[in-house]
Every structure is written in structure tokens, then in C-alpha cells.
Amino acid sequence: xxxxxxxxAVQQLRRFPGxxxxxxxxxVYWLLRAPPGTAGEIATALSGLVDSVKECxxxxxxxxxxPCQLCTQPRNDALLAVxxxxxxxxxxxxxxxxxxxxxxxHGTLSPLEGRGPDSLRIKxxxxxxxxxxxREVLLATNPTVEGDATALYLARLIHPIGVRVTRxxxxxxxxxxxxxADAPSLARALQxxxxxx
Amino acid sequence: xxxxxxxxAVQQLRRFPGxxxxxxxxxVYWLLRAPPGTAGEIATALSGLVDSVKECxxxxxxxxxxPCQLCTQPRNDALLAVxxxxxxxxxxxxxxxxxxxxxxxHGTLSPLEGRGPDSLRIKxxxxxxxxxxxREVLLATNPTVEGDATALYLARLIHPIGVRVTRxxxxxxxxxxxxxADAPSLARALQxxxxxx
Numbered sequence: 001x002x003x004x005x006x007x008x009a010v011q012q013l014r015r016f017p018g019x020x021x022x023x024x025x026x027x028v029y030w031l032l033r034a035p036p037g038t039a040g041e042i043a044t045a046l047s048g049l050v051d052s053v054k055e056c057x058x059x060x061x062x063x064x065x066x067p068c069q070l071c072t073q074p075r076n077d078a079l080l081a082v083x084x085x086x087x088x089x090x091x092x093x094x095x096x097x098x099x100x101x102x103x104x105x106h107g108t109l110s111p112l113e114g115r116g117p118d119s120l121r122i123k124x125x126x127x128x129x130x131x132x133x134x135r136e137v138l139l140a141t142n143p144t145v146e147g148d149a150t151a152l153y154l155a156r157l158i159h160p161i162g163v164r165v166t167r168x169x170x171x172x173x174x175x176x177x178x179x180x181a182d183a184p185s186l187a188r189a190l191q192x193x194x195x196x197x
Numbered sequence: 198x199x200x201x202x203x204x205x206a207v208q209q210l211r212r213f214p215g216x217x218x219x220x221x222x223x224x225v226y227w228l229l230r231a232p233p234g235t236a237g238e239i240a241t242a243l244s245g246l247v248d249s250v251k252e253c254x255x256x257x258x259x260x261x262x263x264p265c266q267l268c269t270q271p272r273n274d275a276l277l278a279v280x281x282x283x284x285x286x287x288x289x290x291x292x293x294x295x296x297x298x299x300x301x302x303h304g305t306l307s308p309l310e311g312r313g314p315d316s317l318r319i320k321x322x323x324x325x326x327x328x329x330x331x332r333e334v335l336l337a338t339n340p341t342v343e344g345d346a347t348a349l350y351l352a353r354l355i356h357p358i359g360v361r362v363t364r365x366x367x368x369x370x371x372x373x374x375x376x377x378a379d380a381p382s383l384a385r386a387l388q389x390x391x392x393x394x
Contacts, residue, residue, distance in 0.1 A: 005242075005249040005261045012242035015235065016224050027213050029284050031243065032250060032259060038212065043244035045202075045209035046228065046236045052202040053229055062229060064202045087226050 006032075058128075060104035060121045062086045076100045078135040082125065082154065084108055084142060092140065100138070103128065108146040109153055122154070129161055136164040143170060203229075255325075257301035257318045259283045273297045275332040279322065279351065281305055281339060289337065297335070300325065305343040306350055319351070326358055333361040340367060 006028055013024035031039045055061075056068035063069060070089070079100030083089055084107060092098050105120045128134065137158050141147035155165045170188035172181055181189075203225055210221035228236045252258075253265035260266060267286070276297030280286055281304060289295050302317045325331065334355050338344035352362045367385035369378055378386075 004266075005246050006259065009242045009246045012239040015231075015239065017227050018220070018223070023215070025284065025287065026215070028246065029259075029282070030214050031246060034212075036247075039243045039247050042209040042212065043240040045206045046243070047240035049202050049206045049225065049228060050233075050236050062203065062226075069201075085226070087222065090222065 059102045060106060060124070061089050061102060062104075070102060077133045079138065080128070080134045080136070081138045081140045083140045084147065084150075088140065088142075100136075101134075105141070105150070108141060108144075108150040110146050117153070120150075122157070125154075126157065126161075129158065129163055134163055136166060138166045138168070140168050143168070253301075256299045257303060257321070258286050258299060259301075267299055274330045276335065277325070277331045277333070278335045278337045280337045281344065281347075285337065285339075297333075298331075302338070302347070305338060305341075305347040307343050314350070317347075319354070322351075323354065323358075326355065326360055331360055333363060335363045335365070337365050340365070 009028045009031070010021065010024045013019055013027055014021060016024075019027075031042075052064055053062050054064065054066040054068075056063065056066050056071055058067050058071045061068050061070060070093075076099045079098075080103055081092060081098060081100055082103045082105060083092065084105055086104055089102050089104065092102075103121070103125050105122070105125075107115055107120055109115060109117065109120065129137070137154075139151040139154055141151045151167060158165050169192060170185065171192060172178070172185060172189045178186065206225045206228070207218065207221045210216055210224055211218060213221075216224075228239075249261055250259050251261065251263040251265075253260065253263050253268055255264050255268045258265050258267060267290075273296045276295075277300055278289060278295060278297055279300045279302060280289070281302055283301055286299050286301065289299075300318070300322050302319070302322075304312055304317055306312060306314065306317065326334070334351075336348040336351055338348045348364060355362050366389060367382060368389060369375070369382060369386045375383065
């Protein structure tokens, strides 16, 4: 670490993705003028973070407890959303639309980068489906090449079990204007148009 | 603090200016996957920051020592740049063009917000000019209404001492295209046009 405390703090904050020299400098000088204790409170939350976060042995989500809160609170056990990362759990929870359980894969399949099925939490997923409680698996991986491929791979494994397999719908973002919509999303919105009833 | 370590860390990082819920979440999950010790190293730099930073009793800059490095290293004692903030010292140092001393005001005059001359480091500035070493004071406050007003106020105080008073030049940013230049900067660039020799 740099011996100058300001440069040292700037260099540490620059390690964060998306924070460059100028942003880090702005944050450090903000801290120097912030109410007493601010830097210490932020530091305490960061230093305790890694040790206190656990991976849930059931769903694979990251939180302060194992099993996690989402696995222990009453929810719809018949519906299971499979996601790539803990951030995706947060995103779906924010939508307020999902009341089922989660299963976090911690990644996607990527043969080119050497990530095969064994690098993901696929075996624990199949084990969870074995007791027959789950009636629908929502494959909520990202709509990217790797996310789609992973969903396809999982669908082939899950279909024989006799569980319904679904995927998130594509279409126009809410509030978006057609004029500015990206072509693939608009194409999907047309393909999957719904009856107004 | 929130009992959940992830939410707790997100809430702490959200306190930084310009970092919202989504950015803070991204940073926290990045920390959880970063090499061991990363969060601890960042936390250590932040927690030690405020206590180890001192205001230089001579120039008012913030650093790990008093007097600061810029006041003790050999530089041009005849030239003194007056700036609003420690960040401005960094910016001028980055330009590589200045070899004089600095004086940090820690703000600007702003009668509307109740910031009068006594709230700035103006008295120490006049004391520094008293020994006759400084031949030129560069008023490097920002080219804003408040920065300009502060420079004007200081110029009136300093002129009677018989020291040359200068201001940073205005003009086109280097690399800028005329087509996209803001009108006031282009106007100044025209007013202050130079002979090509």
C-alpha cells in the first residue's frame, strides 16, 4: 500500500470494477468531508462481508445464513426458478412477481472457456426435483448465447422427469417506445403477441 | 446496520456520491468473488484514512504529513497557486506544467450560502505573501460565478501588496473540435487568440 493515506485509499477503491482514478479520488475526498465515522462504518461493513456471507446448501444463494431466508420462509414449493447468479435472485425478487423457490447455478455452460456441467450446481438441482414437490422449473438464465444454451441443456435433463419447464418471456421493455426498441426484442414482441381479452 | 451482510454492505456503499443501489450491489457481489483479502485491504485503507490525513498548516492541502510533501520539496517559491480544494492541487500536478507552491482556500466566497472571507484560508494566504518571496499569485479558482468572484475579491486584496496576480487562461480544450465547442469557451478562445511565431 502507498504510504500516503489518500493515494492508498484511491488505489484501493480503484480495484472496484467501473471505478477509475477520477471517481476513486472523488470518493476519497468525499469521505474526508463526510460526517465523522462514515469511513469507519463503510470499512466495517466491507471487512466483515466475506466472512459472514455463506452459500445456502439448498439453493446456492449467498446471504448471512444457511439455509437462507428465501429457503426457510413459506413460499410456493411447486415453482422453482433456476438462475445464473445471486444477483439474478435479487432482480427477480425486486419484480415482486415471483413467489416460488430459487436455485442458483453460479454460472453458465461455456465449453470454450472450459465450464462444463460439473462446474455448475446441476446435480443438486436434479436432486431437488427428485421428491416430486416441484411441478414447474422456470429456467431464468439470461437471454444470451450462453444462458440460452444452458437452459436448453437443463431442459433436456429435466423433461424426462415429467416436470413442466418454462423460460422467461421476451418482448418490449415496459415503458419503451417502439421507435427506440432494439430489433430482436421487437421481433420477439411480434412473434409472441397476445390476445387482448 | 442491516443484519444481512450483503444488504448491509450495499447500504454502506450507497452512501458514496454517485453510487446507487444497482452499482453498490454490483460492487458487493464483485467483492464476494474477488481474490481473498480484497475486501479487507480496501476496508483497511478506508478505516485508516480519516485519522491519518492531516491539513498542512502552511498550504492547507490534505495529505499524510504536516507540512505536506509539496511544501517541503524544492519548488519555485516565487510562484503561488491559490486553489479551492485539495482535488485542484492534484489536477494541477497531473498537468505536469506547474512547479510553484500551492495555497488551498477550502471553498469559495458565497454570501448567499453564508460563506464569507473568514470561512476561507485567506488570512494565512496574506501572511504567506508578507515575506516578499512570492512574486506571482496564480488565482486558480474554478471559472464559475463563485470561483470568479473569489478570485476578484482576492485580487483586490493582493494587488496593493505589489505582487503580480494572474488567472488561468480560457480557451478551447486540447483536442476539441470547434463544431462541438461550447460557445463561451470558443468566445474566449477568439478574444485571447495568440500570435503564431
